[in-house]
Amino acid sequence: MSIPWFSRYGRHQDPYASITMARCIIYGATGYTGRMAAEQAKLKGLDFEIAGRSKHKVSELASALEVPYHIFDTGDPDAIDSALKGSRVFLNCAGPFSRTAEPLMRACVRNRAHYLDTSAELDTYLLAEELDQEAKEAGVMLLPGCGGSVAMLGCLVAYVVSRVVDPVSVDAALHVAGPVSRGSATSALESVTGHALQRVRGQLVRIETGSASRFDFGDGRGSVECAAVTLPDLVTICKSTGVQDVKTFVNASNNVLSTDDSPSRPDGPSIQEREANPYHASVRVTGKEGITLEYDAFGKG
Numbered sequence: 001m002s003i004p005w006f007s008r009y010g011r012h013q014d015p016y017a018s019i020t021m022a023r024c025i026i027y028g029a030t031g032y033t034g035r036m037a038a039e040q041a042k043l044k045g046l047d048f049e050i051a052g053r054s055k056h057k058v059s060e061l062a063s064a065l066e067v068p069y070h071i072f073d074t075g076d077p078d079a080i081d082s083a084l085k086g087s088r089v090f091l092n093c094a095g096p097f098s099r100t101a102e103p104l105m106r107a108c109v110r111n112r113a114h115y116l117d118t119s120a121e122l123d124t125y126l127l128a129e130e131l132d133q134e135a136k137e138a139g140v141m142l143l144p145g146c147g148g149s150v151a152m153l154g155c156l157v158a159y160v161v162s163r164v165v166d167p168v169s170v171d172a173a174l175h176v177a178g179p180v181s182r183g184s185a186t187s188a189l190e191s192v193t194g195h196a197l198q199r200v201r202g203q204l205v206r207i208e209t210g211s212a213s214r215f216d217f218g219d220g221r222g223s224v225e226c227a228a229v230t231l232p233d234l235v236t237i238c239k240s241t242g243v244q245d246v247k248t249f250v251n252a253s254n255n256v257l258s259t260d261d262s263p264s265r266p267d268g269p270s271i272q273e274r275e276a277n278p279y280h281a282s283v284r285v286t287g288k289e290g291i292t293l294e295y296d297a298f299g300k301g
């Protein structure tokens with residue numbers, strides 16, 4: 001089967017060429033997620049450099065991957081600007097993003113580099129919305145949510161929404177079955193609040209503590225209870241589909257969300273743990289006529 005843009009534009013007019021061939025910087029490259037991204041970039045032969053705040057860790061990884069590196073802290077705009085000079089794409093894997101997204105997004109807009117990250121924290125997405133106009137004027141894209149969970153849920157939602165006539169509401173749920181990485185645990189613990197949000201007629205509103213709904217993830221457990229939680233998909237689903245009523249839920253088994261986030265915690269999950277515990281998503285979309293469609297999918301985050 002031919003890839004659409006190759007047949008439509010020919011190999012040398014690939015509309016994504018300026019992004020795929022651009023020099024890219026991966027920040028937070030020494031973390032669990034950043035290292036995987038850097039290793040994949042190397043395998044794919046991309047033109048990239050790595051960056052981070054800890055010189056000994058970054059230089060060691062750079063020499064293993066044989067790529068250039070930059071050392072800078074997010075509190076040093078001059079050092080960020082100097083590293084970003086000549087880059088077109090910046091991938092931020094340094095979470096929690098409450099500490100890194102704002103200075104790095106602003107630096108990307110200033111230096112006309114596309115900004116991507118793996119955040120699952122709502123505030124990062126709200127910040128991207130706030131900076132949207134400035135980014136457009138600079139000709140760059142702010143794209144949080146390149147991590148597995150947001151990408152997977154977003155794809156499933158887009159699929160189900162496309163099958164419903166006049167979709168008016170989306171309920172999206174994630175099942176987390178296995179251990180999460182240290183950075184994910186820290187970020188999740190930081191994001192816990194006494195209340196959850198949902199989107200009602202386009203607005204983010206608080207909902208009652210303890211709200212829940214049942215979903216079948218197609219994983220053999222049948223219908224299970226999922227707690228209403230604030231996921232960043234409240235922003236992405238509304239933006240990508242135009243649906244104004246969105247609720248997000250999580251079901252966690254094996255006690256995975258009460259994980260230890262101490263620095264002594266070993267790296268992980270391992271490849272075997274990821275294979276054994278794929279993420280599952282379940283999405284329910286209701287149309288104007290009251291007809292509801294529910295689909296599930298799974299992926300290794």
Ligand SMILES: NC(=O)c1ccc[n+]([C@@H]2O[C@H](COP(=O)([O-])OP(=O)(O)OC[C@H]3O[C@@H](n4cnc5c(N)ncnc54)[C@H](OP(=O)(O)O)[C@@H]3O)[C@@H](O)[C@H]2O)c1
Nearest residue numbers: 028030031032033054094095120147148149181183184187
């Ligand atoms: N949505 C998803 O599906 C998904 C999937 C995977 C990960 N994530 C998110 O990605 C983030 C990273 O997770 P992880 O497990 O890879 O974390 P990790 O292993 O703890 O690595 C974090 C990396 O970020 C750097 N870092 C942390 N705070 C920083 C700061 N204030 N300034 C500069 N650098 C900083 C660390 O540098 P040092 O080593 O110098 O401390 C390290 O390189 C988390 O927020 C997680 O939620 C999301």
